[in-house]
Every structure is written in C-alpha cells, then in structure tokens.
Amino acid sequence: MENKEPLIITNKDDMRRWSRTAKAQGKIVGFVPTMGYLHEGHLSLVQECKQHSHLTVVSIYVNPGQFSPNEDLSTYPSDFIGDIDKLKNKAGGVDVVFHPKNLYDYGKHDGVVNARSSDLAEGKVVSCVENSGMGHETWVRVERLEKGLCGSSRPVFFKGVATIVTKLFNIVEPDVAVFGKKDYQQWRIIERMVRDLDFGIKIIGAELLRDPDGLAKSSRNVHLSPEQRKKATSISESLFNAKTAAQKGQVVCRELKDLVIKTIHEAGGKVDYAEIVDQESLEALEEIKSPAVFCIAAWFGNVRLLDNVEIIV
C-alpha cells in the first residue's frame, strides 16, 4: 500500500498557518523535531507521535545554534530525498515535513547588531550562529540541567537545543512533541523548559531503540568499522550488567561506574563520561536510592556514541 506524500513546507508563516488551520478544525497536531538523516530511531519517534495526535509534523533542520565553530556543522550528513522516502515508506507517512532553509535569517534590519569581534577575541564560547554574525541574540537556557554530562564537553550545545526547540514550538505550535530518551539529558531539558516557560505542549519521551546486538541506534553507527561495532557493544552490555547488579543490591555508584569504564576501556573504547544520575535533576548520585539513569558517552575510533539505561531499585 502506497503511503501519502507529505506536504513539504519551508516557510515559517506557511507552517504556522497550516498548524492553526488544522487546530481550528479540532485536530491534535503532533511534532517530531529532527536534524534529518533519519534512521529507525527517528521513525520510532514518528510512530510514537502518531499514537498521540491526529496529524504529524516532522521538522528536518540542522541547527547551527547547537554547534560551536570547532564542531562538525559543515560535514553533518544529510539525505533529504532519502528522509522523505523513509517517512513515506517506513513510518507510514506523515502530514508535513517542515524543512526551513535558515531559521536565524530575519531579513535586513537597520540597527541589528552582529556578533562583536570583541566577543570572539575574548574567547567567549559562541555557537555557529553567533560566530557568523547573524544578529540573533536571544537564548533560552535551562541553567542547571544543561551543565554536566554532554554539557561539559559541548558548552553551547544545550542552549542551542533549547533555543531552536523554542523557535520550532513557536512556529509549528504543536499540541504534542516527541523526544527520544536516547538523548536523555536533552529530553529532560526540554521537559523542564516546557514546565518553566509554561508551553501548552505535552512532551513525550520515547524509548531508546537498539539493534539486535544491543547497540543503541544512531546516525553515527554507520561510521563504525565492523570490528569497532563489535567492540562498541561493550557499552550496552556493561550498562545492562550494571543494571542487573544494582537490582541485586549493588547500589554504590562508584563501583558500578568503575566496572563499566573498565569494560569499555578493555574493549578499546575511550569513555567521555560515565555517570549515574537522578532521573529528573540529573544530579550525580553516590548510591542508587531514587530512580536513576546510567548515562554514557564513549568514543570508538572517531565516533562518539551515547547510551543510557534507567535503573529503578
């Protein structure tokens, strides 16, 4: 059976108008923001979204605001035609693909100030948006949750994420939005932001998807050699072992973390961080007493992989 072609919208005003029209007709609008190059993990978010809405919007937009100038914005992979095909044939079709060109281009304005060279010279940490001097200067920060875990090694990342999600929420005006628990910190940041800023939007956290060998699905997995891939399964294996150990009463985090770090290290991986944190506050725990999540970022070769397991004892 042929699934429907999505309507492709590139303009902010057209997007908002479509959404308002749909909502005026009583439709629940669901939204899945992505940076494209879709894999089965994304498609599972779309499936989840459909459980909660009448109409589904997927955005495909690589957000320069979450990359710092020394990160890989220019080489970020894209495959728009392939993405549309997957949405149509593997996710059962969606209603709209929102695919804007540049969400920071506000047109020419007298008096709009671009990034000051002094900011850059002083070594202030900036995103690609600030670096290129587009005049955008409003940032949303979730000040505690953005620290730690991925925030430590990527200082502009979460302010870029919170800001682009705010922009997309204000353009798409959805009733429901779905975020993957694969990016656990990101999901919690968006949840907190929606609470703190009173967005009238329900946030759904969708479960992490794994390949049969246990590796968490990610666009980056294709960059692993077959050998690296085999070794990278040490991440999920050691996380599952830690979860089992915790549930058997081994709740001292230092010991659980040491075991995981050792396992990944022996498999040839380099651990960026391995932290057991509270599921909501993301504060590091010494012992697992409350609902926790074990979050890991580790390098295999040039590929940085994220994974996590929730642990409730």
Add this chain to the structure above:
Amino acid sequence: MENKEPLIITNKDDMRRWSRTAKAQGKIVGFVPTMGYLHEGHLSLVQECKQHSHLTVVSIYVNPGQFSPNEDLSTYPSDFIGDIDKLKNKAGGVDVVFHPKNLYDYGKHDGVVNARSSDLAEGKVVSCVENSGMGHETWVRVERLEKGLCGSSRPVFFKGVATIVTKLFNIVEPDVAVFGKKDYQQWRIIERMVRDLDFGIKIIGAELLRDPDGLAKSSRNVHLSPEQRKKATSISESLFNAKTAAQKGQVVCRELKDLVIKTIHEAGGKVDYAEIVDQESLEALEEIKSPAVFCIAAWFGNVRLLDNVEIIV
C-alpha cells in the same frame, strides 16, 4: 454607562482554555501585561490594545523573577480592587484580568533541585525566584540589548522580564501584545525576543504618556513631594531641549548629554544614566545620524524616574 465586569482568571490552564476558545471563534486576542497598581499610562496601553483586537486580556502579576533579593519586591505597591475599578470605569472595560498567585510554583516534583546554597555563597547574581529556591531554572536572555541602560544597575531585571513575558505569552497565547515605550529598553528587548524566538505575536509599542507639566506618567510619581515633583520636570524639559537642539543641527551626543545632566543636577536630581542610543540596537551613539532615542534614569529623593525621547534628525 456601566462598563462590563472583567472575568478574573487565576489559573494558567483556565487562562489558556479561555484564549483558545476565543481564538477558535475567530477572535483576535490582545494582551497587556502589567504588575498592577495601574495608572493612566497603563490604561492608555489598554486603549491601544483595543485598537488591534476583539478581546483584551490584562495580566496583573508582580513578577519576583525581575527583582533581585536586595530590591523592593516585598514593598511593591498593589491595589487589586482599585485596578479592577480603573479598568472598568476608566479604560472602558476589558474581557479578562489574569491574576495568578505564583507563576513559578510548579507543585511538588521528585528530583526538582532548588537554588544551591553554593550559588548564593559565590555571589552569583540571582533573582528573588532563584533566591527563594523555587526550582525554576529556565531563563530567556536577550544578550546584547539587556546590557547597558537599566541593565547596568539592575543585572537580573531583563532576564526576569524576558522570561515572565515568555511564560505569559505561552499561557495567554495572544495575537497582539502592547508594551509602553516609557520602558523603551524593555519594549525593544521584547520585540527582539519575539523576532528571535519566532513567537506568532504582534508587538505594539505604545507612546509614552505625560502629565500636563511634562513628567512621564509612572506609579512612582506619587512618592514625589510637591517640591521634588516640580524639580523632576527638569528631566522632560531638558530632554525636549536636547531634541530641539539636535534637530537644529547640534548632533554631538557628548554635548547634548552634558547639557541634560547639568540641568537635572542643578535641579537637585541625581542622574543614574543619560544615554543617546540607536533606536533598535540601543548602542551608544557619538553623533545622531540614525534614528536615536535619548534615555534617562534619574533619582529625585528616593524615587528613580525613567524618561526618554525619540530623536530623528
């Protein structure tokens, strides 16, 4: 003729529901955020709002997020019954008064972290919200425009304003919102925030209102003694003189500012700042070539007064 009683809404969800119902019926919803203790300046914002909307919502909420712990949150004046009466009898009535108790109370949550005592001990600049440890941690910052002018002496003020306006926009979901040009920097910050974060809301800047003696209308004017009040008119008089001089060709800002500072000083006032800035970027100007605004904050006794004039040469 008796004007209608406003519907008084105190709950966020009720407010959003009212607005969505109104909009579903094709009504344009206008919004005027205030901190209450209304005077004719506020009422003129309401009148302006009615020019652009079918239905008008006025919020009355003293926002702790824009006060630092050493500022006067606890003594901020209020007169809710008087405010309702003024809206009804002097502004021709409004449809809704949104009067929430505490917009930072999100109920009990496991894992919600309150302000860390370490933050406070380190002397980090915090608002009353952070100081009281309510767990709110998401802040909207308009990073360039929030510096300078009032931002210099009130470091948490504009992040508090941008954040509460975001919250109110997300709760009231208006089509149009009105801000007074009396608070020129605030108006420009909100305009820029709406642009940068893609809010689907039209922002109207309403003209500053003056008493017959020239003094800009403000809740704080009642605190002036008759003698102070007379002297305080030196602010508007010197601003008008500067404008006239500029339009006659005297465009060197240093000289215009010196004249204004001298006049206010001689009248017994203490100038907090006197700056001639670009109307959009709020960057200080050396010469008036582009549309400018002369912004002043000055103390007479214990009363800090704001005023400004736009100057186009």
